[in-house]
Amino acid sequence: MYLTKKQYERPVIQRVNVGLMNKYGTRTEYEPVTHIDGNAVADLITAYGSPVFVLSEKTIRATFRDANRAFKTRYPKVQFAWSYKTNYISAVCNVFHQEGSWAEVVSGFEYQKAINNGVPGANIIFNGPDKSEAELIFAINNGSLIHIDHLDELYLIKEIEPQLQKRARVAIRVNMDTGVYPAWDRFGFNYEGGQAQDAINKIMLNTNMDLVGLHCHIGTFMLTPSAYAVAATKMSELALNVKKKFKKTLEYIDMGGGFASRNTLKGSYIQGADAAPSFDQYAEAISTAILNAGFTEADLPLLILETGRALIDEAGFLLGSVISNKRLADGRRATIMNFGVNILFTSFWYDHKITPAQPFGQHNESTVLYGPLCMNIDVIRENISLPPLKKNDQVVVHTVGAYNMTQWMQFIALRPAVVLIDMNQKPHVIRNKETPASIQKEEEMPAYLKEFKI
Ligand SMILES: *Cc1c(COP(=O)(O)O)cnc(C)c1O
Secondary structure, three states, rough: OOOOOOOOOOOOOOOOOOOOOOOOOOOOOOOOOOEEEOOEEEHHHHOOOOOOEEEEEHHHHHHHHHHHHHHHOOOOOEEEEEHHHHHHHHHHHHHHOOOOOEEEEOHHHHHHHHHHHHHHHHEEEOHHHHHOOOHHHHHHHOOOOOEEEHHHHHHHHOOOOHOOOOOOEEEEEOOOOOOOOOOOOOOOOOOOOHHHHHHHHHHHHOEEEEEEEOOOOOOOOEOOOOHHHHHHHHHHHHHHHHHHHOOOOOEEHHHHHOHHHHHOOOOOOOOOHHOOHHHHHHHHHHHHHHHOOOOOOOOOEEEOOOOHHHHHHHHEEEEEEEEEEEOOOOOOEEEEEEOOOOOOOHHHHHHEEEEEEEOOOOOOEEEEOOOOOOOOOEEEEEEEOOOOOOOOOOOEEEOOOOHHHHOOOOOOOOOOEEEEOOOOOOOEEEEEEOHHHHOOOOOOOOOOHHOOOO
């Protein structure tokens, strides 16, 4: 039997920080993450480049099924609608559609994406304050659900009546005080102030609109399930009022999105995985409130959920590499990574969990992680305890599936490839990495600017 040779570890001298757990400081990572769903990080980087986004289909489906189970075991009629803006790469949307999700869109562009993905018009929810006349005509004639945001939109739907082949199926977006501040009151119609009731009255008097539901989206990354109980109670009261006043049964209550993912918010003492409520806790709050509101069994509304980040965040990883290390003037260690805030927009809000992708030693050090951009705000982590990494070492950034692949930008550097690892652990490119040509394609050069001499 042979002894395996231990990995060499270079000696480090480190100042002891007063007040931390022990003389080595606080360790955040004990094990490297070398594989994602059976694929070696090093192999993924060799095949698709560095940096590269990787999504786990297994985690997406498992997370969706957990959420669906949490609601369906507590409430008889439940429908999820995938929030396109959270991650609208078509392959990702179609995983959710295969699981039975409708589409929830907030722009004409996203609406078109849902149509192109093959979602039937009746299963598209059209939200947001900016719907053009042409988009409204198309969506209404296509049988989609129009969630009205403001009075001008309501009047516009009346105005375009001659161009409509059918009655518009509409809901209003309602905003309200749920006990969580600041309240989101810029979208939709206010509940407490009576705006919501006014809008309902106007719709009910309109011949070309059919009020079919009520919608709210009370905020995002909501850590308190009780806020949803308050919202569901107020939504139910409004629906019951419509029944009482107009003898009309509403088909659904749409509770929007906003459930927290397992990311750690900046400045939070508790790790995100411990702070985020479970789907069961949200489901309990919402379903109990609606079931206790006083609906007859026949009038019980369909419960729609537009959950975004909580369904996809954990399935996403960003793989990247170290460009260089340096010491800052104050002695702190700084490591420059090859990915920055241009592709990791959520690093403005979260302290992302970041793990080395190769074995490492016992020691670790407080490190500032910078991106590669020539810009001071390009900071991935202001302070993370990591073992010393060297040039070309690889890391895995966790919980990046939500909002990064839609809010990213080609500022200074182009956007990387996105790879989906399927249920059989086979990787598929679902978005190619950008090239200078793919960006240049949209530009035009006026003839007189084509030539120059320097
Ligand atoms: C963004 C958005 C969602 C999804 O929100 P999450 O916080 O990602 O769950 C749902 N509904 C509407 C109307 C939205 O704007």
